[in-house]
Amino acid sequence: MKRLFVTKSIGAGALVGLLILSLHGCTDLDETPVSLITPGNFFRTEAEVLAGLAGVYAQLRSTAPEGAIYDANEVTTDEIVVPIRGSDWNDNGQWIDLHNVTWTPTSIATSNFFNGAWNSAYTGVARANLFLSAMENATVPNKARYLAEGRALRAFYYYILMDQFGGVPVVTTTEIALKPRSTRRELFDFIESELIAARDSGLPDTWGPENNGRFSKGGADAILANMYLNAGVFTKDGAGTGGINATAYNSCANITVSTGPDACAAAIAAADRILNSGNYSLADSFHQNFRFDNYRSPENIFVVKFIPEDGLGMGITMAALHYCQYAPLTPWNGFSTLAQSYNAFDPADKRRNAILIGPQRDVLTGALATVRVSGACPAYSPAVALVFTDTIRDIRSANESEGARIYKWPADPAHVAQNSGNDFAWFRLGEIYLIKAEAQHVLGQDGPALTVLNTLRARTDPVAPALAAVSDSVILSERLFELFGESKRRQDLIRFGKFTGRTDAASGLIGGKVARPDYYVLMPVPQTQINANPLLTQNPGY
């Protein structure tokens, strides 16, 4: 009995002791994620490098319609207005703040749009920086080309920041650090040198269909051409004496850039490299550039790619269309066009078809559309017909059918929910023609400029009758007709000295825009960004 007791005691004690002993390896608290990757163990194969590069490209989606960068470029101009309809689209007054150019560094438009634009573009920069720094030690085939793509994408994200905010901190490492702003000129020079370096160190002339949408030499030249044309604005840190002229044309002439003493000449040269490359041609019809299959357009130079898949498609149709014209989806009935912009088009200009007005149909079935009745879309009868008007009586209190609608990228018949497959071209050949013509006009070469403009109008399916003469206002109008809704209007109005002086046409629009002070040609640096980085200085005037 006693022996049994002793044996059991030892057995029990040993059990407890062993269990206690068994766990003392357990103070290792290092983390090794399994469904996530850390940069330290990645970028070792070409497939991994491509995956990293896809992430840098993916941020391009945030620059396209309908995101903060796009809204800041469009809703601040006469191309798009988002009226309040009942309580709908009030959204704390953010759209009216944007349209009326009444923002401050802390107002609702700044915190929701400009701060979003700042973060979206800089996130692209940060992804490119992480990619480029990881690539330094990678040994993979085609390394030079990957580095060139990464640098070109980063330059493009900086281009957006330069356009909207002026000089911003230039950072090329992955460290999160406080850094002061560069001047806009320094940023201009940095972007220019990066694009040239990328173009000459690895970007290909073209990509095969399986890589449609990746950065090419033409993409770098297109951004350069645009920058050179805007050099009169992009090298200035604010409005006023010696700065941007908010009320007259800001010429690219006599502004020195890396390739020579005149940015206009540099713009023409960059445009010519594209036009003469043989890689691009005008589309047979204008609308081919925007349809769901516009990846086939020979005009595309640098695009944001979309496909009809969840989270990967374009969705601006939702923002613009009326509730009852995209069944079974319910669009949001928001983005409208100002009457003055719609009416600026020649009725014969086919490019005006990008705007919906008058009696409406379902955009996919073609059935006649109705206004809502009981919050619903009833069967069609003339009494309930949906008819878009050009005028908006009061942008703070609009009716659901007021306002013509931007419908440049028609819905994709294969759309998945809101996701359509239309690509968004940041740069297509049409704009290159316009850049060349404008630079020629500035340099006094109106004859060649007219030829270039009329070439653009005379596509296989001509869009509009030929122009007879060239002037500043003809060129600005032509850019409106050709590039309507393509995220360039703010830039154009500033270059032409018409951004802050613009008023909504006197067609009775209540609550609309009146002329604003000159300093609005630059967006304010959002106060939240200054809080996060006290070295940032505010743009003059704010």
Place this chain on the structure above:
Amino acid sequence: MHLVRHVVPMLALLSLAAAPLAAQNTGTVRGQVVDSTTRQALSGVTVQIQGTQRITTTGPDGNFSLGDVPAGSVVVRATRIGFAPEQQVVTVTAGGTAEAQFEMSPQASLLEAVIVTGYGTQRREAITGSVASIDATAANVGVKTNVTQLLQGRAAGVEIIQNNGEPGAGAQILIRGGSSVSARNDPLYVIDGVPINNVASEPAANGWTGNPSLARNPLNLLNPADIASITVLKDAAATAIYGSRASNGVILVETKRGQAAGGPSFEYDGNVSTSSPARSLGVLTGSEYRSFVQGSVADWRADSTAFAGRHGPADTIFTLHFGDSAATFNALDPSHLTTLGAANTDWEGALTRASLTHNHNLSFAGGSEDTRYRASMNYAKQQGVTLSSGLERIQGRLSASHSNLNNRLRIGLNVTSSRVNNTYLTYENQGGFEGGAFENVATFNPTQPITVTDSTGTRFYEVGGTTIRNPVALAHQITNIGQTTRTLGNAEAEFDVVRGLTAKINVGLDHSNGGRQEYYPIANPLGRALGNGLAQQQTLQNATQTLQTLLTYDGQVGGSTSLNVVSGYEYSKFKRDSVLGRGIGFFTDAYGFHALDAATSRTTASGASESRLASFFGRANVGLNNRFFLTGVLRYDGSSRFSAGNKWALFPALSGSWNLTQEGFMQSGPFSELRVRAGWGLQGNPSVDPYTSLITLASGSGATYPWGDAPNGGVLATSNGNPDLKWEQTAQFDAAIDFSLLNNRISGTVEYYHKNTKDLLLTVDVPQPALQSTQLKNVGQLSGHGLEFSLDALAISRPGLTWRAGLIFAADRSKVTDLGCATDSTGVESCPFYESADVSGQGQSGVRAERVMVCDPSRPGYCPGYALGTFYGPVFLGHDAAGQQVFFCTAATTGCVNGRTTIRGNPAAADYRVIGNANPDFTLGLSSQVTWKRFEMSFLVRAVVGHDVFNNTALVYSTKSNALQDKNFLRGALSDPTGIHDPAIYSSRWIEDASFVRMQNITIAYDLGIPLLMRSARSARLYLSADNLFLITGYSGLDPEVYSGTGLAVRGVDYLVYPNPRTITGGLRLLF
């Protein structure tokens, strides 16, 4: 650390050497316990030989017998809930039997004499920290689905707000106001000594109609009927033993065990309940809506003469869709008449129902002196008070213990396994542009029918392919179900090394497997809009392993000093795996969610994470003459979730108490007990997700980019990482007086605390460029203080009649005192602020109702600190003649006349002010229990006073402009002067005082005469119970207690909540 690491195993080895102790000479103690007032035998009294593990309980005749008692002079202690503990010294001789007779007198508090305090138990009088224990049996009345509900209104300083009225809904628990801004404020739950990883056990639904409905309570796995006791550790002195996980308090749950006394028992407890929504939203009825539209159109037509003069009859488009003067614009044009149907549908009534719940518990328990067991089964089926909402639980629990080697070795096992099937109504809890069931209840045209019948049959009436959807059809047609299978088990072995020194090992496993299935059919317009049918299946697995080793010493040093020491090591590993599959685009609804491969477009995703926590800890409690007690705690915690170099932290605490009634000068006073205590300690909050300190790259659609029109999977950085990430730390000071009066007939505690949390985990903006715009950083401070008061009274105690009453009171004041503020050259302090509480509803994008702030942006340099849940926005002043809303403004604002806005729309942000506070001034709980002969009546009343709620529901649905879109609205808008074209604007107008008094539960029970029912039954009891019987409040919304949303410390926002039910329960309890 290395030293500690090796001390524990060495001590364990010592135990091996000491193990073969010779058997001692032992004897037996026996006796009987009676109630001193009624002179009746008391069953269920715990009798223990102090300083040993010899424990038993008295049987129905009040008798007990304890064998194997060491010979010599021993202290025998008798304790029972509701009675003052008694003890006496008896002398045991080897082989002899000593007698010990006890008379116990009832006392005020229904509290255990021995309290579970974390890694062990302590005698109540030795506890120096702030500890509240709850009588689980008294609290388990009415419909209780989880342990959280048992706590409501029963412990001072523990504020519990149910998310909503869903069966088994989750809850927000704030112990002493919470301690964190963005990390979790949930307390740590410890079940039978094993800390529980209290994360969602079921995958969340997607938010296809606004944000998804909220997760149910993960603690639904545990049947409240299996709970023996609940202890809440509130202050740092008590919680520091749980170190890094303790800053929001600790809730210790002990489950019922088998009892040897009185032989095997068999118990059945079953009840049936019926529930219905306690209040209604109050939307217009069909006839009210019809007459509103007709009246408004009449107003519009009243101007028709002038109108016709301005526009010719050919101008049909204009006349149909436009008004051209302010007068006509302020009404509905005649086209809205066509929207009026002939029906009179009460959509709220159609979606809700009187629901039925039944609940059955079966348990048996028994055993011998050495081996005890308890087994229980539970089946509960609870219907929600809306269609397609419910909970079904099947649960089994087994607990067994065995002692050996003269009771020196004790082993135990507890296993709970449960299956919970949840059925969800698809509704939103915020957002709501598209709208789920509740939004459509508020807005669907009440003049239209639920169903229509024509030649093709009967189907749900739908207005068409828009955002307005028949809510009854949503409830019936959409499938949204979830289920969790969860097993929680622990095995423990305890060994007395020498007298007073015990070594213990406890191994815990917690494994849950959750699933979620959803199908949005083609037949429903929502399912069509999502891409012609959408099906989704998800699984989520959580596994937690915990291992504890403990050494406990409990004994006397010299004649007057008691010593209780615990030291230990704990290791936990948390794993999580998830899989998701989604298909969009079906040609039939026949598959439901079962055949994702039939979809035209498919998405899959999966993820996994792991984290670990390792800890060393010790606690020493020294008692001097039962007069002074001093407790010291040290815990050294390491978490894998923090950055290298910041993984380990030390959490100390020190507390003491002085029992004044032991002093001569107090002997003659009115106090039967008077104790003061004070303590200080540090606690941590480790609620950051795994891998947060690292830069991580993730795949997913955000990283995918379609070169050549085929998606290329990519990676992108999901986090900036933070190499400096560390614990949030809360320092807490607590001082209290515990007292008893009139021979323990009244007892209570008054308690004051002050706490300060530093290194708050906050997501802050970082300088760009950065991989993400924000980073989780340790920024800022939160401090608070509060007062708690609890009182228990045994008002009447005489044969046949007992009346007990309890009162709790708590007031907490806390505010953010730092968010990384800076003082500029002029001496003005400025601090960043964080907007929080997104306002829900159409046209409210970008509007936020609350701010987390130290300085008021409208008053430069004014930085007093503000509470979490501070409402900030426009100050509403009234209406102008045109029905336009007028707000306060300052002269600098455009259009400001005499401090009143004149421009339609939102006032300038500079004119926003602090407009409310979601935190209550104080909370009260009053409970009462009267036993009269065979009747027992108990109730619990709760009151919360002085808190504001933002009635987001009213903001969005109490505006007439809804009628412009032919949407219904709340009745309050009829008398509202706001013009029909004025947008709904968030302002002080929608902040309401939400003070309330609620009759939480009232129960009447009747004890049947035993032979009346059947001979073999020992006890039979019938009861009738009502939950949420009435509510007194001035708040206009559904319920003044509202879910506090996720995000940055959102509190007090009411948006289309699932209605709280009123429930009547009838039940029967039989004991054999």
